[in-house]
Amino acid sequence: EAQVTQNPRYLITVTGKKLTVTCSQNMNHEYMSWYRQDPGLGLRQIYYSMNVEVTDKGDVPEGYKVSRKEKRNFPLILESPSPNQTSLYFCASRSGGNLNEQFFGPGTRLTVL
Amino acid sequence: GENVEQHPSTLSVQEGDSAVIKCTYSDSASNYFPWYKQELGKRPQLIIDIRSNVGEKKDQRIAVTLNKTAKHFSLHITETQPEDSAVYFCASVGPGYSTLTFGKGTMLLVSP
Numbered sequence: 001e002a003q004v005t006q007n008p009r010y011l012i013t014v015t016g017k018k019l020t021v022t023c024s025q026n027m028n029h030e031y032m033s034w035y036r037q038d039p040g041l042g043l044r045q046i047y048y049s050m051n052v053e054v055t056d057k058g059d060v061p062e063g064y065k066v067s068r069k070e071k072r073n074f075p076l077i078l079e080s081p082s083p084n085q086t087s088l089y090f091c092a093s094r095s096g097g098n099l100n101e102q103f104f105g106p107g108t109r110l111t112v113l
Numbered sequence: 114g115e116n117v118e119q120h121p122s123t124l125s126v127q128e129g130d131s132a133v134i135k136c137t138y139s140d141s142a143s144n145y146f147p148w149y150k151q152e153l154g155k156r157p158q159l160i161i162d163i164r165s166n167v168g169e170k171k172d173q174r175i176a177v178t179l180n181k182t183a184k185h186f187s188l189h190i191t192e193t194q195p196e197d198s199a200v201y202f203c204a205s206v207g208p209g210y211s212t213l214t215f216g217k218g219t220m221l222l223v224s225p
Binding site (some may be wrong): 033040041042043044045048058059090099101102104105106107 | 114119122144145147155156157158159162164202206212213214215216217218
């Protein structure tokens with residue numbers, strides 16, 4: 001089944017404890033993105049990647065890192081999480097060309113205490 | 114960069130009524146406009162999209178219209194049903210595709 005997966009789905013952590021949220025897609029998509037969703041603010045892009053070893057900042061990249069060593073994986077790293085990073089995170093992917101549908105993962109609800 | 118404004122933020126209708134959600138965008142080079150539906154606790158899913166060379170597209174009870182001159186596009190849902198209740202997001206994509214920019218969302222509530 002074609003899909004985008006994320007892990008973990010839920011995470012409660014404490015300020016300053018490094019964490020990684022994994023994202024994987026099995027559709028051989030070139031483009032992958034990370035978004036955060038906050039009430040009243042919609043979906044805001046954190047980082048995106050147009051292919052392996054090619055990443056760039058989105059609208060709200062502060063406090064986050066990403067890597068794209070393999071085409072299928074695009075992990076989101078929070079080196080020192082803070083409470084303002086408490087949010088719902090979505091990974092997404094799509095194939096090349098800007099007119100193609102973007103598929104979202106199931107989401108990761110992160111709480112930073 | 115691109116800016117997408119979406120209105121209204123909440124919309125309540127009675128079952129069977131029509132619902133209209135409107136979005137405006139700022140980048141005249143944008144050429145692809147998808148709409149996503151997000152049910153409570155779930156991921157956003159594409160429900161309809163329109164490309165800049167088309168003025169209107171319809172899929173059963175859902176239609177989208179695009180006015181490139183005015184830089185706005187709208188989602189129309191006819192004969193609404195309770196299962197249409199969700200948050201709807203519009204989005205805009207430019208020709209270089211680096212960013213899919215979303216509106217802030219509209220919470221649609223359809224009452225039986």
